[in-house]
Amino acid sequence: MFSSRTPSNFAPNRLTKAVRAARAGGQSFIDLTESNPTRAGFDYPQDLLAPLGDARGLRYAPSSLGVMAAREAVAADYQRQGVSVPPERIALTASTSDGYSMLFKLLADAGDEVIVPRPSYPLFDHLTRLDLVTARDYDLDVHGDWAIDIASVERAITPRTRAVLVVSPNNPTGSYVTDDELDRLAAICAPRGIAIIADEVFVDYEFEPGASRRAGRMASRRDVLSFALGGLSKSVGLPQVKLGWIAVGGPNHLADAALERLELVCDTYLAVSTPVQLAAAELLAQGAAVRSQIAGRVAANYRALQAVVPASSSCRVLKSAGGWYAVLQVPSLESEEDLVLRLLEDGVLTHPGYFFDFPRESFLIISLLPPEYLLADGVSRVLRHFDGRENRA
Ligand SMILES: Cc1ncc(COP(=O)(O)O)c(C=O)c1O
Structure with missing residues (x-):
């Protein structure tokens, strides 16, 4: 009955199920997948959308x-x-x-x-x-x-x-x-x-x-x-x-x-x-007022991310020049999906690299939109997960 333009299978994957369950169960976690700027604590001028009410639009x-x-x-x-x-x-x-x-x-x-x-x-x-x-x-x-x-x-x-x-x-x-x-x-x-x-x-x-x-x-x-x-x-x-x-x-x-x-x-x-x-x-x-806030935050978050992931760490921030995201290369001690699920239990949500079609594992994608203190907290939870573990693997 339906065209093949839409998928034949709509069953949620493990990750989607886990995120839904965490939300439904009231489990709080730091969302480092946030891509919606209107939910990231920026100060939007209250009258920014006033021009949409221009009577010429009638x-x-x-x-x-x-x-x-x-x-x-x-x-x-x-x-x-x-x-x-x-x-x-x-x-x-x-x-x-x-x-x-x-x-x-x-x-x-x-x-x-x-x-x-x-x-x-x-x-x-x-x-x-x-x-x-x-x-x-x-x-x-x-x-x-x-x-x-x-x-x-x-x-x-x-x-x-x-x-x-x-x-x-x-x-x-x-x-x-x-x-x-x-x-x-x-x-x-x-x-x-x-x-x-x-x-x-x-x-x-x-x-x-x-x-x-x-x-x-x-x-x-x-x-x-x-x-x-x-x-x-x-x-x-x-x-x-x-x-x-x-x-x-x-x-x-x-x-x-x-x-x-x-x-x-x-x-x-x-x-x-x-x-x-x-x-x-x-x-x-x-809107330039919003752009400059976002630009300031993503650049500051990228620099902070580079600073908190030391050269000695088993994790590495890949070099990036712009945008709203950063890529963290991490040790492959488990599949990216298992890793992201474990991190969710530890109170931080990131995207797995496979979601963006990285040809190999393991990478985590981190949104740079969240407020600086949240990003810092979330990233420290990710790093804690690897502390010492790569030596035992
Ligand atoms: C690379 C890229 N292009 C386009 C879009 C979507 O933009 P729009 O909301 O204008 O459709 C996104 C949204 O995340 C994106 O990452």
Whole structure:
């Protein structure tokens, strides 16, 4: 009766069951998987959403790619980051996930393929499958810094490949894509008619000043059809407001042809509410107060994490340049799933690396959003778990 776009098995896994049971039983634990900025103790200006009540929103005047004032506001936000994108090259979406769906519809037929980084963001499984697109992996390797394994990109490409996805900085590795990597990807993709989709939702959250400015940016490229994705969800910590965008880059003839078709795709759904479009400029301007709090906290938490995990420890914080997450490499004394369950009993919840498709064990993914004192407490519980144990293993 149902399509195969949704899974056939909805049974919760062991971890989900354990977390539910802990919550139902009132067991308190430090949640180092928190990814919702509105639950992480930031100070949101009380009138931040007031622009959504603008009376101009009472009039419906649909516009497929979005109202020009909002597209200009997004272009101005790119300018703030040092990236020049004309507003005509920007399409508004309801979220970044919605942006992916629009792009898959634009680029791929059923059974076509996109290449996604590994390790990365778990939602790619659903996002691709729901649009009947097949995801194939390429690897990110860590040798101190994370880097794209370009040979693995070439290996993953088939005649059905329609796009290569990059996430910059990546969730959860925190690695920004470099200009050199984009040059190499463009040289592979452009002659084969493959587009590049760059998810830049975390671009503002650098751990060291200048990391974001040094990163390669997709929307400013002219050599390959490219799409950069962003949204209010991360850029100003407002996932509930539902506004994202796609910035189209590449040779003019391809970018224009893409925009013409994207206009039809977006016009079919008209998913972005008028009030949020009218409020976009104000939300981006006033939301900067939230962004700077989040940016300050994630950078401070990353530094604190590096400081509390001593070089002598059996655990290691992997090098990360930005984003909302950090990766802790830990001894493989048990499976990641068993480890995460034991840590939950000890009062701290983390994500296992396999959740993000790390090719081997053992890694824990730690959200840097929680308040500093909670993160410190949670991480000390993780470290205590390993104290002395690696010597007995
Ligand atoms: C890499 C990445 N892209 C996109 C999203 C989702 O963004 P949105 O809320 O705009 O759909 C997330 C959410 O965690 C993410 O980690």
